Amino acid sequence: MPSLPRPASGPGSRYTARAATTRTRPSRRHTDVATLSRNLTSRDLWLARMLYEHRVLTTHQIARLAYPSLRSAQRRLRTLHQHAVLDSFRPLTQTGSAPEHYTLGPAGAALLAAHAGLDISALGWRPTHTGRIAYSPSLGHDLGVNELLTHLAARAHTTPDASLSLWLSERSAARRWSDIIRPDAYAHWRNGDHVLPFFLEYDTGSQPLPRVEAKLAGYAAFTTATSTRPALLIHTRTQSRDQALRHRLAAAASELGLNVATSSADFTTTSPWGPWWVPLQPAARRTTLTRLAAQWPGLSPAAGLEPTDADTALTLPVPPLPPAPDTAP
Template sequence: MPSLPRPASGPGSRYTARVAATRPRPQHHRTNIAALSHFLTDRDIWLARMLHEHRVLTTHQIARLAYTSLRSAQRRLRTLHQYTVLDSFRPLTVTGSAPEHYTLGPAGAALIAAHAGVETTSLGWRPTHTGRIAYSPSLGHDLGVNELLTHLAARARTTPTTGLPLWLSERSAARRWGDLIRPDAYAHYRDGQYLLPFFLEYDTGSQPLARVEAKLTGYAAFTTATNTRPALLIHTRTQSRDQALRRRLTDPARDLKLHVATSSADFTTTNPWGPWWAPLEPGTQRTTLTDLAARWTGLSPASGLEPTDADTTLTIPVPPLPPTHRTVGP
């Protein structure tokens, strides 16, 4: 998919998908929601909702959000896979091996549908669900988005006043604002008294710079139409692509009065909240997400986030952390 080189392994690398079902299941484990009622925990149900929202998460991403260790995550995920709550696959990579990738399984889809009082088909889930994700050309992009945001969300587990109280997927963002913009994610990053509401554009280098620039017009139209002003964070693969974007976007961002900052995987790695983000303003240096929130005093959360009578459990945002770890306010 992308034209630029990718890492040899890990989220965002050049995947070659193989058969989606990687682990055999015992024959006696079948979709039976009633039988699972005594077995599933609140964390299990939260995970099913997260996979419905964000499509695919690796073992490491799930462990980061919800478990005390990778080994405990692997044990529970293996069990949930056996009971068909989850499906999984492991793509081939150019070098090394990829972690297990988890998606929503048939029992998980039936569970979510039952909670919402709808048929499973209303979720958009089909028996081919995992296969379509495994072979999707956007797999690396989707995992890159989830890698960045799971690191931000999981920070609340060690620093309770910091993290992501809100994280909407590309699909949820499109449901709310698709007539104006289609970001790869929308989230709120909080650090104590500072709140940074932001749209995320996860740039893989596959799009021409002119197409990335054209997206700024949509974000400017959004701020005008809704009278709200979230920031726009653009994350890309390499520092060279980051510099090319900055040269192309600085003047349009200024003319459109947008608050935009860029960074790349060369910097953010495992602590994307750190001093890796450069505002599109002359003479600025890279800074932290907290400093961006303090610097851009005119920011405000996007409209359309409050639940309405039209919302269901399928459209209400899923908390980025499981119930026992919800420590950051909205």
């Protein structure tokens, strides 16, 4: 992958994302999808699907989900990059060093298209795919959403009774419900007998409070139109923004009959299942996702999750964790 050009203005104009130019790829790439498939494991194919669904994941996020250690993840990711299944970039930062950021590569896109019986153009993948993601103004937002949900999914590795059994990206959510709402993600958190179906709004603080408040009417319209009642979780960056949101949204959430809880990165970063969420109710205290499910017995999964004739292999939900280990290198 060639070096990414520096934009003249906007995101990336000051700091250029470094492409993975130091990682040489063989002069003969896998052009035969059947040959490439024989060299890939079920976990590799799952990862290609995840990157198609969620656009970008860091080395640490991928390792958290699918590998026993960071080193083993790095080793396999290098191999997948060499075969163009993945592309990668590393944003330059003012301080420190950013982890490698992985996206779907050309061979990976061709592989997914072949498995789905589609032309590669139907995936929306272009040769500029990685560059567009690297310089997207929503990169930080997308990584923040994925950071929260990869931690939730990986919780199953250490707590067998807990799992993120379903995780839809913003794009998948929009495909189902964009005529009413556009959440940043939709997921099901399970812990024992408790299930918390929830929409996620990942608030970076860039939108004015009235605009955030206006979204609640859409979620209320969704519950009315579908007769289903998922929770709404709003995660923001700072405690002060969290308090401002709560002050602004409490009355509207009560009037609309919505089950809403908020938190911020000042409280939760690596354990979003923990006691960091506060329901939008008077005198409410911080609690866990599992206790939210217990406190809100009227919750139900969102409508529109069942497969339809319009679905393809690429529009069906991707399991948040990879399949059982095979003969993966």
